[in-house]
Amino acid sequence: MKIVDPRIRLEELATGASVSLAGLSAMLGRGPAYLQQWVRYGRPRHLAERDRRRLADFFGVAEGELGGEAGAPSAWRVPRLDVAASAGPGALVEGEAMLGLDTVPADTARSLGLKQGETAIIRVAGDSMAPGLLDGDRLLIDQTARTPDARGGVYVVRIDGVLLVKRVRRERGRLVVGSDNPDAAAVPGGSVEVIGRAVWQMRRPV
Incomplete structure (x- = not known):
């Protein structure tokens, strides 16, 4: 050739x-x-x-x-899961079937330190993380980032089978889970499983 x-x-x-x-x-x-x-x-x-x-x-x-890497794609195809990370009362999750694939610019993904095969996209439901996150927003999740530090960040967590998107930080050896909206209902108690960190917000212009 x-x-x-x-x-x-x-x-x-x-x-x-x-x-x-x-x-x-x-x-x-x-x-x-x-x-x-x-x-x-x-x-x-x-x-x-x-x-x-x-x-x-x-x-x-x-x-x-x-002049780029031979065969390197200009965009990643990232799985969109059939789940909604609730920013409200919470959504029970029985499975995480893939709905389809969404496109993420490859240079954006690499600038975020992501690797192919370790990301997913989920949809926000509810308003407890407003005004930063709104109902219907899509979030790109880094599934390898499961250890919040003292500064914290926005994470997808599962608490007793309920999937939530919340602000999570580590304080004195334990995870503190909260909402950004001061009017939101209290976060349910229970064991916290960190699914991944939200690293990019995908929202259609309005």
Whole structure:
């Protein structure tokens, strides 16, 4: 298989789509000469990952054609589970069947320190974590992050079979689970199982 220089490949793609390098640079939020300098003089040596991904998405090609890792996807497909992490009274969970797959930008996932196969997406139900989290929000969960520290964070927990999204911190060797909404009902007592930490909030614009 012939390997084409990514700078030559970008020129070919731009010519084929009748777009200028200056126009593509503007799309990336860069100065008008950004891509021309890369194509003509190799400066910068490599495109920034974000820029390469946006160009690959724009032209519908793999990032490997523009200097990225061969075959590296520009987006992750993350399982969306058939559960709602209640931010209200709580939802009993009998299973966690996969509803489908959602797309998460690969560079976003990597910037969050995530690894493929260790994430899931769940939906928030209720308003006890308002105004930060609203009913219907989707949360990207890092299933390897199960040890809250003293600073705490937003976690999905299971308390006696009830799945909740709450703010959790460790205090004097025990987990403290609470809501952000001061008007929310008290968190039920019981043994706390940490499912994972919410690392990214996915909300459709309103």
